[in-house]
Amino acid sequence: MSAVATELLFHHRVHRISPKLIPKFHLISRKSPTFNLICDTTTTDRRFVGTGLCSRYYKPLKAVSSAGAAVLETSESSTITFSETFQLERVEKVEGKITIKLDKGETEECWQLIVGCSIPGKWILHWGVNYVSDVGSEWDQPPLDMRPPGSIPVKDYAIETPLESKSELAEGEAFSEVAIVFDTKSSIASINFVLKDEETGRWYQHRGRDFKVPLIEHPQIDVKAGEGDVAQLTTVLVKPEAAESKGDDIGGVRLQRGPLQSFYEEFSVVKETVNSNSISVSVKHTEEKDKCVLYIETDLPGDVVVHWGVCRDESKKWEIPVEPYPPGTIVFKNKALRTLLQRKNDGDGSGGSFTLGEGLLGFVFVLKLNENAWLNCKGSDFYIPLPRTVVPDKLSVSPLISENASESNQTSSTYTDGIISEIRSLVTDISSEKTRQTKNKKVRESILQEIEKLAAEAYSIFRSSIPTVPKIDLAEDEVLEPPVKVCSGTGSGNEIVCQGFNWESHKSGNWYIELQEKASKLSELGFTVIWLPPPTDSVSPEGYMPSDLYNLNSRYGSIDQLKVLVKKLHEVGIMVLGDAVLNHRCAQFQNQNGVWNIFGGRLNWDDRAIVADDPHFQGRGNKSSGDNFHAAPNIDHSQEFVRKDIREWMNWLREEIGYDGWRLDFVRGFWGGYVKDYMESTEPYFAVGEYWDSLSYTYGEMDHNQDAHRQRIVDWINATNGTAGAFDVTTKGILHSTLERCEYWRLSDGEGKPPGVMGWWPSRAVTFIENHDTGSTQGHWRFPSGKEMQGYAYLLTHPGTPSVFYDHIFSDYQNEISALISVRKRNTINCRSRVTIIKAERDVYAAIVDEKLIMKIGPGHYEPTTGAENWSVAVEGRDYKVWELTRK
Numbered sequence: 001m002s003a004v005a006t007e008l009l010f011h012h013r014v015h016r017i018s019p020k021l022i023p024k025f026h027l028i029s030r031k032s033p034t035f036n037l038i039c040d041t042t043t044t045d046r047r048f049v050g051t052g053l054c055s056r057y058y059k060p061l062k063a064v065s066s067a068g069a070a071v072l073e074t075s076e077s078s079t080i081t082f083s084e085t086f087q088l089e090r091v092e093k094v095e096g097k098i099t100i101k102l103d104k105g106e107t108e109e110c111w112q113l114i115v116g117c118s119i120p121g122k123w124i125l126h127w128g129v130n131y132v133s134d135v136g137s138e139w140d141q142p143p144l145d146m147r148p149p150g151s152i153p154v155k156d157y158a159i160e161t162p163l164e165s166k167s168e169l170a171e172g173e174a175f176s177e178v179a180i181v182f183d184t185k186s187s188i189a190s191i192n193f194v195l196k197d198e199e200t201g202r203w204y205q206h207r208g209r210d211f212k213v214p215l216i217e218h219p220q221i222d223v224k225a226g227e228g229d230v231a232q233l234t235t236v237l238v239k240p241e242a243a244e245s246k247g248d249d250i251g252g253v254r255l256q257r258g259p260l261q262s263f264y265e266e267f268s269v270v271k272e273t274v275n276s277n278s279i280s281v282s283v284k285h286t287e288e289k290d291k292c293v294l295y296i297e298t299d300l301p302g303d304v305v306v307h308w309g310v311c312r313d314e315s316k317k318w319e320i321p322v323e324p325y326p327p328g329t330i331v332f333k334n335k336a337l338r339t340l341l342q343r344k345n346d347g348d349g350s351g352g353s354f355t356l357g358e359g360l361l362g363f364v365f366v367l368k369l370n371e372n373a374w375l376n377c378k379g380s381d382f383y384i385p386l387p388r389t390v391v392p393d394k395l396s397v398s399p400l401i402s403e404n405a406s407e408s409n410q411t412s413s414t415y416t417d418g419i420i421s422e423i424r425s426l427v428t429d430i431s432s433e434k435t436r437q438t439k440n441k442k443v444r445e446s447i448l449q450e451i452e453k454l455a456a457e458a459y460s461i462f463r464s465s466i467p468t469v470p471k472i473d474l475a476e477d478e479v480l481e482p483p484v485k486v487c488s489g490t491g492s493g494n495e496i497v498c499q500g501f502n503w504e505s506h507k508s509g510n511w512y513i514e515l516q517e518k519a520s521k522l523s524e525l526g527f528t529v530i531w532l533p534p535p536t537d538s539v540s541p542e543g544y545m546p547s548d549l550y551n552l553n554s555r556y557g558s559i560d561q562l563k564v565l566v567k568k569l570h571e572v573g574i575m576v577l578g579d580a581v582l583n584h585r586c587a588q589f590q591n592q593n594g595v596w597n598i599f600g601g602r603l604n605w606d607d608r609a610i611v612a613d614d615p616h617f618q619g620r621g622n623k624s625s626g627d628n629f630h631a632a633p634n635i636d637h638s639q640e641f642v643r644k645d646i647r648e649w650m651n652w653l654r655e656e657i658g659y660d661g662w663r664l665d666f667v668r669g670f671w672g673g674y675v676k677d678y679m680e681s682t683e684p685y686f687a688v689g690e691y692w693d694s695l696s697y698t699y700g701e702m703d704h705n706q707d708a709h710r711q712r713i714v715d716w717i718n719a720t721n722g723t724a725g726a727f728d729v730t731t732k733g734i735l736h737s738t739l740e741r742c743e744y745w746r747l748s749d750g751e752g753k754p755p756g757v758m759g760w761w762p763s764r765a766v767t768f769i770e771n772h773d774t775g776s777t778q779g780h781w782r783f784p785s786g787k788e789m790q791g792y793a794y795l796l797t798h799p800g801t802p803s804v805f806y807d808h809i810f811s812d813y814q815n816e817i818s819a820l821i822s823v824r825k826r827n828t829i830n831c832r833s834r835v836t837i838i839k840a841e842r843d844v845y846a847a848i849v850d851e852k853l854i855m856k857i858g859p860g861h862y863e864p865t866t867g868a869e870n871w872s873v874a875v876e877g878r879d880y881k882v883w884e885l886t887r888k
Helices: 050-056 398-431 433-438 441-465 511-525 559-571 640-656 672-682 707-719 729-741 788-795 814-826
Strands: 006-009 024-029 035-038 078-104 110-117 123-131 152-154 158-162 176-183 188-197 211-214 217-219 253-257 263-286 291-298 305-311 330-332 336-340 350-356 362-370 373-375 382-385 497-499 529-531 575-580 596-598 661-664 686-689 725-727 765-767 801-805 835-840 845-849 853-857 870-877 880-886
Touching: 078 211, 078 373, 078 382, 078 511, 110 188, 123 176, 158 176, 176 188, 263 382, 305 350, 336 350, 511 559, 511 814, 559 575, 575 640, 575 686, 640 672, 661 672, 672 686, 672 707, 707 725, 707 729, 729 765, 729 788, 788 801, 788 814, 788 853, 788 880, 814 870, 814 880
Parallel strands: 497 529, 497 801, 529 575, 575 661, 661 686, 686 725, 725 765, 765 801
Antiparallel strands: 006 024, 024 035, 078 110, 078 263, 110 176, 123 158, 123 188, 152 158, 188 211, 217 253, 263 291, 291 350, 305 336, 305 362, 330 336, 362 373, 362 382, 835 845, 845 853, 853 880, 870 880
16 A cells, blocks of 8 residues: 655754754655644754654644555555655566687687677676786786777776677577687686676676686697587686696696697676665554554566564564454464465565554564565564554654663663673682682683673663653753763673675675675665775785774775765664774885885884884884784784874774774784783774694594683683684684584583683674685685585574674575574673583584574484473474474
8 A cells, every 4th residue: 555645854963952942854745735743852863863753743734645556555544654665676587698708710820719798788808817927916918919809908907898788689689799709829827807786786606706717738638529629628717837747637627738729618697787666664553443454566577476574562572463364364383474465466576464463562574575585674584563542632752762762771681691691600619619629710700700790790780771851941053962882892692793794705896886885785775884804005916914093095995985885884774893903014115234124104113013023024023912913924912102103093983984893813822912002092892813733633633622722712702802802713613613614412412502702702702604715715714615505503593792704694594594683683692692502413413502592403303392482493404404482
C-alpha cells in the first residue's frame, strides 16, 4: 500500500536546542494547506530525523490518492504511528567466461595474446610485463609499440587497455576482446594481467592470483586431436623466473625452454551487479478495534515473499501471532509466517497489509525473492515498532525521553552484565585454593588490577547511560557537560571487524575509491569496524615500509580520496582503523658510511632515533625493547623526542583523516608500555596489536597445551594496561590443527575453556582465520582450504571481537558470513559472552554461548537435546550448524 501523500520538510538539523528555540517542522499535504507541527524541545543532544519524529508524533491528514497507487486511509479514530522507507540493494549474477588465446601472427616472430570476455559491460585489461632481467618485480610497463590503441599508463608499472566489443557476433550475444601483439625476440619473459569491470569496479583474477602467460618458458603441453595447432594450456599461473634450468618443476607443471606453442583456455566468471530498490512500511493504529494495520509496499520486481513474525519484548525474538493472517499466508517450521505480496495492477512492484492484535512490541521480517536471494536491513532483520497505546492528540516530548532512556539502560545493562560476569570469574579464580598455591603474588596482583579496570569500565558505562534532563531555565549559550567518555580500546564490545584490503589491493591505484563504492554493502552485511591499509608513503607498495609519515599519498590512493572514504564509512555507520606501522621506518638519506639511517620529511630524525643493537643500520639510540625487524631501521621508542613526534603524528591522523582507532603493526618489536602512552594520548575507540609469535610444537606436531603462547600475547596486552587488544594468533593456530587433522578435542583447554586468548581475556582478543599475510597471494600460513566457514562459525558465535578477511567477504562465502553475523547481532553475542563447551571430541565440537546460541563444527553428529528450551536452526553449512533459542 502506498504511504500517505505527504512530505516532511526540515529546514534545520536540531542539536542541543534551548527551550527558548522552538523549531517548526512543516508537514505538507499535496492537496492540503500547510500544517505547522510545533515540537517543544527540552532535552539535549537530541537529533530529530524525519521518519523518527514523524513516526512518534504524527497529526493525521486526509490522504490523497495518486494514480496507480492504493490509498492509506486515515480517520478520526485511527493514527499513523510509523512511516519509513528503507533502501534496498540486491545483487544479480551474470555468468560468462574469460578467454585467453596465444596465437601466431603474420610472421614467425610476431605473435599475439588475445584476452576476451563474454559478459556485457565495459571491461578493462590491467596488464604489465615481466622482463628477463627483472629481479623481484613481476610488473613493468611494456614498450610503446606493444601497447594496443587506447592504452593508458598506470603510474610506472602497468597499462590499462579497454576491450572492444565484437559486432560480428550473432544477435543477442555479447563478446569483447583485446589483442596484444609482441615480438618473440624481445626480452619479455611473461605478460601478467587482471580483468577489471569498469561498471562495478571489481577485479577478476584466477583463484586469487594474477593471470600470468609465460612467453619464454612454458608448460609442456600436447595438441589434442582435431584442434590443429591450438592446444589446451593446463595452467597460466606459473612463475617462469623460478625455474633456473631446463626441466624444473613449478607447482607440478613441467617447464622447458623452446618455441612458443599456441593455446586457448576458458575460465568461468560471474559478474555481480547491484540494483537499488526500496520498501516502504507504515503502521496505522485503529482505536475502535484496538488493533493496528501494517502496510508494506515495494518496487522490487517479481514475486516478493515477506518472511515475518512478531515480538513481545525487548529481546526481539520471533513469534507467530494469532490469526487473522493475510490471504495465502503459510506457516514456516512453526517459527515464522510467509506471505506473498500482491502485484500492483500496473505491474510496478507489489504490496500487502497485515492486521496485528494488541500486546505486541514489534513486527520483524526479511524479504525472500527466491530460494537463494534474501534481503534484510543492513545485516539484521527489519524491525518495525508497534504502538502500545494510542498516540495522544497533544504533542509532548516526555514519552520520547522515557523510551530512549529505557533503550539506553537496556543496552548498557546487556554490556555491563558481561563485565560483571567477567569480574565474578576473576574473583572466583583469585580466591580459589589452587590459585593461592600456584600463582605468585605478582600474578595475583595483576588479576586484581584487571578487576579494578573492569569495574571502572562498567561504572563509566553506567554513568554515561543515565539520561539527564536539563533545567528549564538554562541560558541559550550555556554549554552542557559532555557525557563520561569510555576509552578502553575495546569499543562497545559488539564490534565486528572487516579487514578492508588484501596483499594485491595496492595494484589498482584506486583502492580507496573501490572501497568507497563498497561501503554501503559492508554496512548492510553487518560490519561495524573496518581496518584500512597503511596510508603513508612507503618503500614497499603494500605500505609496510613507511618513510615520510606525513605523506599520505600512497599506492592505495591520495590523501583526499582517503578522507572521502573515511567520511563515507562514517556515514554508513562503520568505524575506521588506521594501520599504524610504529616499529620501523625507512630512511631517505645515507650517513657518511653509506648506511640508510637519516630520515627526511617533517620528522627528520637522525640515527639517534634508531635502536643500537641492530647492526644493519648503525643506530645511536638505546637497545631495543623487543625483537628487531631487520628489513628496516627499528625505531627507539625510549627516546622522548621520538614518542612526542609519534603522539603528534597519530593525533594528526585522527583529526585530519578521522580514524577512530588503530591496527598496530609488529608490536612484538617494542615494549607494550610505549603503546599505552600512544593509546592514552590518542584515545582510540578501538585498538588491536599484531603480536605474532610461534606456537609450541613437538616433533612437528602442535602441542595441545598452548598456554605459554597465549601467555606471551596476554603479557603484551597487560603491558599496554589493557588499552589495546591483540590478534588471537593462538586460536588461529589451534583451528589449523583442529581442522587439518580432524582433532576437535583441541578446542578445549585443560580448564574446559576456549584454548586461545579468548579463553583467558576475551574482551582483548581479536579473532581471525586469515589476513593479508597468511592468505591472499602471500599465503604464508593459509587456513585449511574448504574449512573456512567452520572457522567463521566458531569465531562469529564465540566471545572476542571477530575479524573477517576481505577476500572471504567478497567471495562465495558472503551469504554464509552475513547469516552468521546476523545471528550474532540478533542474540547480542559480544566480546565478553560466556561459553560452555558441550563437546570437544575427535570429530565434533559443540558449545552453548550466553544460553542463547548452540553451535557445532565438525563432521561428527550433534543435536541439542529437547527440554524446557526450544532450539531452532538459525544457520547451517558444510560441517557447521548454529541453533538459537526460541519460545515454545
